[in-house]
Amino acid sequence: MSTPADTAERAQPRRKPEARLIGLLGPAFVAAIAYVDPGNVAANLSAGAEYGYLLVWVLVVANVMAVVVQYLSAKLGLVTGQSLPEVLGGRLSKPTRLLYWGQAEVTAAATDLAEVIGGAIALHILFDLPLPVGGVIVGVISMIMLSVQSRRGQRTFEFLVIAMLAIIAVGFVAGLFFTTTDWGEVAGGLVPRFEGSSTVLLAASMIGATVMPHAVYLHSGLARDRHGVSKDPDRIRRLLRATRLDVVLALIVAGGVNIAMLLLAASALPGVPGTNTIEGAADAISTHLGAGVGLVFGIGLLASGLASASVGAYAGSAIMAGLIHRRIPVLWRRAVTLIPALIILAIGVDPTWALVLSQVVLSLGIPFALIPLAWYTGRADIMGSFVNSLRLRIAAASVAIAIVTLNVALLYLMITGQD
Template sequence: MQDGVLSRDAGLQPAAAPRRPGVRTWLWGPAFVAAIAYVDPGNVAANLTAGARYGYLLVWVLVGANVMALLVQYLSAKTGLVTGSSLPELLGRRLRRGPRLAYWAQAELVAAATDLAEVLGGAIALNILFGLPLVWGGLIVGVVSMLVLAIQTRRGQRPFEFVVMGLLLIITVGFMAGLFVSDVSWPAAASGLVPRFAGTESVLLAAGMLGATVMPHAIYVHSALARDRHGHQPHELPRLLRATRWDVLASMIVAGAVNIAMLLLAAASLQGVGGTDSIEGAHAAISGTLGSVIGTLFAVGLLASGLASTSVGCFAGATIMAGLLHVRVPMLARRALTLIPALVILATGVNPTWALVMSQVVLSLGIPFALAPLVRLSSDRALMGDFTNPRGLQVVAWVVVGLVVALNVALIGLTLTGGG
């Protein structure tokens, strides 16, 4: 089955006609859509919790995770451009039926955890801004995300990118505004660049921060986004890969700055303040400390984060299903189905901030299953030809995989022994 047909059957709309990349396509492209995964509500919960509880201690986690993300997202986009296939499609062709179904099951669990975090975050934002009950807020987030996905289905990828990048701009302003009026201790922030922990709970939180930053669904979807935007153009690959490097670099700088700003804001304004164990409490503390304008901007940023990330997350889930199962599920139907678990959790009264942080731990456990195959495939000369990863890059990439696996092993051990 051809890749374009497969994408269309799954409710994805490939780009109509790839264009020769210029300066504009270098800076405004697929990487900015994938970068939404790095500033979603799960990031908000994990980063605010880290700053409020441990101050500047875990700054190094965000910096390291963002450097990892820079490498990972470039490898994903490069794989899609060189092979003309998404990462899930490549895996779907190589795995036998049993392993393929098992792999899809864990990827679908990751997608469900992603969607849970994003809908919860949007619902919390609507509750903060308008006092809406969480269930109604989650439903509204789901409906609006359907409208955003309808743009991609009917108009194509480029208009979808513009909408998502507009939301990214709102997110950036909303989450960084407070940084300019808070009393950040820059020497303490610099000391936070030294890797260290402060007890077992900080390890659990670091794993959640990693899961919120290097997100598995972004690894899967970026290969499809880059392929669908530029198409499979072997003769243009050097130019396309240069453009992709700039695209990824710019998007990761934006995402990294927003994440670090959230942690610094919490460390400067929320540490030692009571009632910050939830996003709602953190918002109240931010409003009380920095003013209602900053608090409102924060809530608007959170809402934009939920709307954008749940749309991109659903797109990623459809990409995963199409590549691994070859199942034709319309995008909007998938959106309606994946909304149900989040609404159930909201209706049962589970602490939404706790659910957000735990969803990030699930995501962290799913990273190696996306990352290891990506490194393996992008280093396969038979598949990548002259664009295979150089030896040095392969070593660095496998070191990243090893670090992620080691952190997750520690996370599982702490969880089983009750250390977290």
């Protein structure tokens, strides 16, 4: 399995500017899979079923944040020819690199947990398979998908992931057409507010599921690998224009899917027993909206687990290679990181709650990816003439401050037990 660092140089001589911007699109759609993984399903359904439209604003804000973050990540890769982990690995001392890699691996493990558990739940919903068996199947199929990238190249892998994204969108949005949404309440949900520490916990999990650390680390490598390393300012400017379009389109899709999930739960599932779990929500969707809608939802959840498991394993490999300069074949890594999820499934931990908590871990890991990204892309000695403008530096700093503030509030409320 090739990694971003392995493929950049040998890919460069073959790169030619495409005639149209549409031919440059794709990397952001791979990264966007991280924004519609099973962790999103758990967090969004829980938020909608328990608190109605209260936290719609969280998804809107998170998606705006994601546009800024993913553009900066891709920009770093295109301008420097290095992924974010490689830039970090080249500037941190060895002890600091090891610590940084350790926290990044914790967030990667949380990612793997969400993806495998979500896929296993989908197989249980669709075929009544035991969760551990479903977890193994998800792991095996994700390995097959990763082999496509290794053997057929990134472009083929992009097409495969985009096809899965289309299935996810249909699966999670379809139910919205069979329920009645109170748009006045939706508008009220755009006003930022919380109702106790439990809503802060859910908000953190929703942001952790939207602005995901591994997507921040990965996108810089995806953009670099897809387009090659170039020193031509005109080509870089063209690639950055295409990247802005790529990111906006991809996150319109992902953000729309996330908001649709919350609206579906808020409209159709409030007060319905058992909707605090994905299985219960799926049963409720089938009961209240029809078996066909429930089936489509299950298919969307399965596609989400399979696609995000592949992208997550690819990201973990890139993080390790960039930070500690060690390369483990990504298929081996996928096999090893499958073990914790299978243990969770086997011992009977509530899988939906495990998913929500995994998203909180991801939220806590975001600053470690986001702050260096904002710092490096704002430095002229690294970015040259493509250094962030004042407006973009302010936007990046605002995103970082907002996320860190939310995490501090979350930790305070959890430690003090306030509600």
